[in-house]
Amino acid sequence: MKVLAINGSHRKGSTFILLEEALKELKDFETEIISLCDYKLEYCKVCNACKRNGGVCIVKDGYEEIAKKLKEADAVIVGSPVYFGSVTGMLKTLFDRSRTLRINWDLKNKICAAISVGATKHGGQEHTLQAIQAWALIHGMIFVADSDPTAHFGCAAVAKQTENGFEIDEWGLQTARSVGKRIKEVLNLLKEK
Template sequence: MKVLAINGSHRKGSTLLLLQEALKELEGFETEVISLCDYVLEYCKVCNACKRNGGVCVVKDGYEEIAAKMKEADAIIIGSPVYFGSITGMLKTLFDRSRTLRVNWELKDKVCAAIAVGATKHGGQEHTLQAIHAWALIHGMILVADSDPTAHFGCAAVAKQVDDRFEIDEWGLKTARSVGKRVREVLNLIKGRA
């Protein structure tokens, strides 16, 4: 089974570290992390060409590769830092462009989980998680949070950058691992593995 982790940050920092932490709980699964900062993504223009073309976008950029990876995955873990109380603009662009995948419900019944990281406690992490949840629900995905220890809606971490490294709160690291564990549990239930 394949699990794709998507780093919605404009850089490779604490969000990437948290996604990697979640993937540690998915030993035995095929896992991959991609960072949106490695791709060029144009905005969705709502031209409706994807609806007329059976889900094919007329804009040719990095989205095509990301969409193919999302279609191949059994589960997707989305991570985003908090930017002014919500997801990053780059992640919102990916979400908008994923309209192509909804034309034929290509993400339906895939497992989805969310990770958010902010600079302070109660710094917008839950709003960021809700934006990711909304995207998953719009696609008909199976939304999971975490289990024990719990942050209720997924991983909500606090991080600060110190020189060239990131200090992530211990609770955030635990809930990132818990998200990975829950994704594993649900995938195993769905696929009939104990």
């Protein structure tokens, strides 16, 4: 089974570190992290070509590669820094482009979980998690949160950038691990069926 982690940050920073932390719990599965900053995704042009042609985006900018990875995944962890209380522009652009995957419900019944990180406590992490959850639910995905002992809405972390890298709060790191554990739990249930 495959787990795809999507780093919605405009760089490889604290979100990437938290995704790695979650994936450490998923060593029994095939895992991959992609960073949206490695792509140059254009906005959805609302040309509606995907609606007429069975879900293929006619804009050739690397989106199709991400769409293929999403289709092949059994579980997806979506990570975003908080930007003005919500997801980044890059991640929202991917969400909008993913309309192609809803034509044939390609993401239906895949597991999805979310990771968010801000520079301040109460900086909008929960709202960011909800924005990711909304995307997952609109695709018919099965959204899971973090598991015991943190167990709320997903990973919500606070990160400070220092000269040596990033300092991430211990509770936030623990919520990331809990997200990984929860995905493992649900994937194992599915494997048994």
